[in-house]
Amino acid sequence: MAQPATSLTDESLVGQPITLTNCDREPIHIPGAVQPYGFVLCLAEATKLVVQASDNVEAYLGISVDQLLHKGLDRLLGPDHLAQVQALWPTLGTTPQLLGVRLDYVKGQPFFKLILHRHDRLLWAEFEPVAETEASALDLPSLNLTLSQMLEAGTVLEFSQRAVEHVREITGFARVGMYRFAPDESGEMIAEAKRADLDPLLGLHYPATDIPQQARAMYLKNWLRFIPDVGYQPAPLVPVRAPGATRPPDMTYAVLRSVSPIHIEYLKNMGVAATMTISIIQDGRLWGMMMCHHDSPRLVGYELRELCLFIAKTFSALLPTKEKLEQSAYQLRMQQAQAQLFEQMGSHSNFLAGLYQQPTTLLDVFDCGGAAIFFEGELITLGHTPTEPQLRELLSWLHQNVRQDVFYTDSYARHNPAGRALRATASGLLAITLAQEPGDYIVWFRPEVLQSVAWAGKHEKVEKMDDGQLFLSPRQSFAAWSQEVENTAAPWLPLEVEAARAIRLHISDIRVKILNELQARAASLSRLNTELARSNDELDSFAYIASHDLKEPLRGIHNYSVFLLEDYAELLDEEGVSKLQTLVRLSQRMESLIDSLLQLSRIGRLDLEPQTTNMNQLVAEVIELLHPRLEQTHTTVEVRGPLPTVQADPTRLREVLNNLLSNALKYSNKPERHVVIGEAEAGKIGVLGAASPADYHVFYVQDNGIGIDARHHDTIFRIFRRLHAQDKYGGGTGAGLAIAKKMIEKHGGELWVESVLGQGATFYFSIPKLIQRVS
Amino acid sequence: MSANPLLPVLVVEDSAEDFLALGRAFRKHALPNPVLRCADGDEALEYLRGYGKHPDWPQNLPALVLLDLNMPGTDGRDVLGALKLDPRLHNIPVVIFSTSSSHRDIEDCYRLGANSYLTKPVSYTELEEKIRITMKYWLETSELPALL
Numbered sequence: 001m002a003q004p005a006t007s008l009t010d011e012s013l014v015g016q017p018i019t020l021t022n023c024d025r026e027p028i029h030i031p032g033a034v035q036p037y038g039f040v041l042c043l044a045e046a047t048k049l050v051v052q053a054s055d056n057v058e059a060y061l062g063i064s065v066d067q068l069l070h071k072g073l074d075r076l077l078g079p080d081h082l083a084q085v086q087a088l089w090p091t092l093g094t095t096p097q098l099l100g101v102r103l104d105y106v107k108g109q110p111f112f113k114l115i116l117h118r119h120d121r122l123l124w125a126e127f128e129p130v131a132e133t134e135a136s137a138l139d140l141p142s143l144n145l146t147l148s149q150m151l152e153a154g155t156v157l158e159f160s161q162r163a164v165e166h167v168r169e170i171t172g173f174a175r176v177g178m179y180r181f182a183p184d185e186s187g188e189m190i191a192e193a194k195r196a197d198l199d200p201l202l203g204l205h206y207p208a209t210d211i212p213q214q215a216r217a218m219y220l221k222n223w224l225r226f227i228p229d230v231g232y233q234p235a236p237l238v239p240v241r242a243p244g245a246t247r248p249p250d251m252t253y254a255v256l257r258s259v260s261p262i263h264i265e266y267l268k269n270m271g272v273a274a275t276m277t278i279s280i281i282q283d284g285r286l287w288g289m290m291m292c293h294h295d296s297p298r299l300v301g302y303e304l305r306e307l308c309l310f311i312a313k314t315f316s317a318l319l320p321t322k323e324k325l326e327q328s329a330y331q332l333r334m335q336q337a338q339a340q341l342f343e344q345m346g347s348h349s350n351f352l353a354g355l356y357q358q359p360t361t362l363l364d365v366f367d368c369g370g371a372a373i374f375f376e377g378e379l380i381t382l383g384h385t386p387t388e389p390q391l392r393e394l395l396s397w398l399h400q401n402v403r404q405d406v407f408y409t410d411s412y413a414r415h416n417p418a419g420r421a422l423r424a425t426a427s428g429l430l431a432i433t434l435a436q437e438p439g440d441y442i443v444w445f446r447p448e449v450l451q452s453v454a455w456a457g458k459h460e461k462v463e464k465m466d467d468g469q470l471f472l473s474p475r476q477s478f479a480a481w482s483q484e485v486e487n488t489a490a491p492w493l494p495l496e497v498e499a500a501r502a503i504r505l506h507i508s509d510i511r512v513k514i515l516n517e518l519q520a521r522a523a524s525l526s527r528l529n530t531e532l533a534r535s536n537d538e539l540d541s542f543a544y545i546a547s548h549d550l551k552e553p554l555r556g557i558h559n560y561s562v563f564l565l566e567d568y569a570e571l572l573d574e575e576g577v578s579k580l581q582t583l584v585r586l587s588q589r590m591e592s593l594i595d596s597l598l599q600l601s602r603i604g605r606l607d608l609e610p611q612t613t614n615m616n617q618l619v620a621e622v623i624e625l626l627h628p629r630l631e632q633t634h635t636t637v638e639v640r641g642p643l644p645t646v647q648a649d650p651t652r653l654r655e656v657l658n659n660l661l662s663n664a665l666k667y668s669n670k671p672e673r674h675v676v677i678g679e680a681e682a683g684k685i686g687v688l689g690a691a692s693p694a695d696y697h698v699f700y701v702q703d704n705g706i707g708i709d710a711r712h713h714d715t716i717f718r719i720f721r722r723l724h725a726q727d728k729y730g731g732g733t734g735a736g737l738a739i740a741k742k743m744i745e746k747h748g749g750e751l752w753v754e755s756v757l758g759q760g761a762t763f764y765f766s767i768p769k770l771i772q773r774v775s
Numbered sequence: 776m777s778a779n780p781l782l783p784v785l786v787v788e789d790s791a792e793d794f795l796a797l798g799r800a801f802r803k804h805a806l807p808n809p810v811l812r813c814a815d816g817d818e819a820l821e822y823l824r825g826y827g828k829h830p831d832w833p834q835n836l837p838a839l840v841l842l843d844l845n846m847p848g849t850d851g852r853d854v855l856g857a858l859k860l861d862p863r864l865h866n867i868p869v870v871i872f873s874t875s876s877s878h879r880d881i882e883d884c885y886r887l888g889a890n891s892y893l894t895k896p897v898s899y900t901e902l903e904e905k906i907r908i909t910m911k912y913w914l915e916t917s918e919l920p921a922l923l
Contacts, residue, residue: 548845548874555874555897556792562899563799591897598876 028214028263032241032248033234034256035227037299038112038128041068042242042249045121048072048089051242052122052249054256056235060129061106065238073125078104085116085125092118094221094253098302100130113302120250122242128255128302138307139170146311150318154329156180159322160191163315164290167308168193171300173276173292177201180288183491184208185216187288198295210266216286219279221252224309226276227259229297230267234258255302267293274298276305278312282319290315327495330366334499337364342506351510355442356382365503366496368444369425375440385445386422393418398431399439406501407431410446413487420487423448428489430497432504434511442507444500446489543601550594558587589733593720596735600719603742608649610747615643615699618650619677622657626665633673635665640678646697646767652743653767656751659740660701660763666729667761668705676702686750686766696749696766704760713753717741740765782838783809784914787819787854788872789846796899797841797872800906808838808914816849820857823864836867839913842889844873844880852883859888866920868913 034040034054039061042052049072053065061076068075074082081101088097099114111130116123146166153159160178168176175198178191185208192202211219219225235258240248251257267275274294280287290312300308337360344354352375355362362371363383370383374395379388386394397416398407408430412419419426428446561583569577616639623630623637630637646653657677664675680698708716708723715721722734737751744751748768755761784806788794794812801810813819819842826836840858844851851871858864868890873880876894884892893909896902913919 543877551874551895551897552790552793555796555895556790558897559792559796559899559902588898595876 028260029218029250029252030248031234031251031258031260033236033258034254035232035258036235037228037232038126038256039235040127040237040254040256041125042237043073043123043125044242045118045123048123052237052239054235055238060127061103063106076103076105077101085114088116089123092116092123094119096253096255098306115255115302117253119253122249124254126255138303142170143307147314150315153322155326156319156322157190159315159318161193163311164191165193167290167292167311171276171292171304171308173294173298174198175201175293177291178288179206179291181286187211218252219286219289220281220284223279223281223312224276224305225259226255226300226305227267228274228299230264230273230275231297271295276300276308278309280312280316280319282316287316287319331495334366334495338499338502341365341503345506345510351507351514352380356380362442362444365499366444368430369447370445372443372445374443375434383445384425384447386426390422394422394426394443395439395441398441398443402431405433405504406497408492408497408500410491411488423487427487428492430492430500432500434504434507442503448486449488449490539601543598551591554587554590554594558584561587592733596719596733596739600735600739600742603739603746606746608652608746610647610649612645613648613650613653614645616641618653619643619657622654622661625658626661629662630665633665633668634671635673635675637661637675637677640676643679643699644697647770648747648767652746656740656743656765657701659736663736664701664703664705666732668703670704674704680764684764686752686764695770696768698764698766700762700764702760702762707757707759708753708755708761709757713755716753717751781808782835783811784839784841785811785813785819785822785837786841787813787816787846787851788841788843789814790843793843793895796902797906800903801910803903804907804910806910811837815846816851816854819854820849823858824861836864838919840867840869841872842869844871844875844884852887855884855887855889868919870909870913
């Protein structure tokens, strides 16, 4: 990039090698000629005698240069004006001083504006003729109105518009525009007042090279440049070098300075015949220029030019206030959008949704083309963004190369050449990481500047210059600039970066809050777990108490009853013996109840050992085991096979089948008992019917016994719930079905019954095809 | 036939009622061996470890230890572990005699080196039968190691 204009001095430019463009080496401050709308006399500082004069002096005064050299101003001025000038000599510096003078010793005694300044060891006397009709430039009421409007303006654009309108009004230029420099020194026409028939230049961008470095340096010193007729013939200084000087004098502060032929060419290309440009300077930096153009030659009097300069300086002075105002307005807008976003995030169950699902989105926070949210592998895009695969690549690049929490660039391609492919939407990036999670980002995108601005001179033809390469036409300068800005977006402002940082912090706060909530929930879960574990432990110790501590006294009661019966039977009558026998029987029954309870409590904590189990084989084993009882009870068992192979704990399944089969032959009053074991037809669903029947094997054990009333279909599975007196149907503790049910449930299946009282019962149990461990 | 005719049988049992039932069963089957009882684990260990160390102390190791598991203080598991780790005592057959039918208890005891595990039945008839079989097996059928 170019060095800042302020670091260049006129002298250092002489003979400097080419940097950016060819014209950069032209020493424009020492042209050795003036524009011919006036003439100049250069006086030696010490002698106050003319050492150089522009050769057009003769045309104005009828006096040749030779006749003026080595003469004082007394050659032209009468004693009154001479005294005025002499009074000014000691105070004179680079700031021009104006005097209205009559040239008493010139034929016709013409009036001239005499503009005086001191520079480069010379006293400069520049003479501009005064038109007879020239009215006073200063229209105070109008100026007052303009200044009021400028003061009221809320934005820089509005402010600029007021200024250019007024300048056009007072000068009558066909076009007056405000030209603002970007940090890269390219320019944009941000305000314009023009004659209706002219094409607008508003919004056009101009490359930095359109205004060479040394010109910028000069513009900081000489606020106003004026060319009343671009078709002028320069009037050379005679002699070109003052005696003893090695170069022409420095005309930086000279009003009549002749300008670069390249600049003239440029203006001609634009169809401009007269121009006045006034610098807008802020903090010693060239902020912009007020450009006045006319399509025919136009002479503006010195006083009017001074008035325009006054307006431009007032503009410069007020500019920081306006920019600050504008910045605070933008900041306010950002803060409002931000606050809105934060509120949305807070009120949304999923805080991220608050960033893109509501009326205010990430796109509203600052000027950008698009945005993307990468969160836990998910990708959400807003506005204009690269494609998803491109975004994924961008994400991995960020992940690998960026260590900062907030990363921004106006040219991603400068960091990663692959970024060139994204230039249309994502030349500029502003990325924030989302808290600790690696790979979680919010990224804002800005398109390439090239794509977002209109180009001045873009459609103009290349002008072939007389001496070829040395000169740049606007078209060529555009080409040079477009290369520079390729892959580059509008830069991110510090306040935008700060806003992004604030959003990041807020999200991270929210996530910390969510994390805290999760942790609190986890803590309460773990408390619950601890409580559960404790109650499990208590159940364990209950089981132990049941098996040991309760049984010990029970055993004592039993034993002592037996001892009594054995040792003292002859002392007791029949009734006493019978009661003791009942005591023994009850203690035995109590023992089996305790054992059942213990068994049931153990099933829950038992780990299943599922294995591939052939049901044909398992059923055969159970039948074999029960064979004696089957014979005793005249029971036939029919197995409707073949049965499938299941994943189950065979020991538990054997117990279940044993229980169901035992029940089948117990609860019957028929002389011939018949039991059928088989697999239920497809689609048989248990009472809960939770999962798809296709996921289960369902088996049944069907008897022709006493059946069960529908109202008891639930109760029979509850522990110790019996439907019959203990001495009927072979007794039992009433825990068998409860235990069997729990075993099946442990497998993830169901055990249920279908029965009508008096018509036998069918017990079904389901086993999942894919065993899941139910804990 | 009987290799250890008069060595004592040591019963470690905290419950007087259970010991009474055991004694009744022993008498029923006319066990010839003397029966000693320790009422808790500490007593049992003191007795077994102190054997022969003093003239007043018992001079014979028991032929068999019937050991209850759940006792106050030093319980049966501790006694079993200590016995099986003691080079002078680890050869004595230990028969666990416990109310617990818990798989964990049973496995723990065998791992610690128990020689047999009996659960105490509530029914005295069953108890008698278990004691008869156990005594016949350990004191008549089996060859026991020579104990000093």
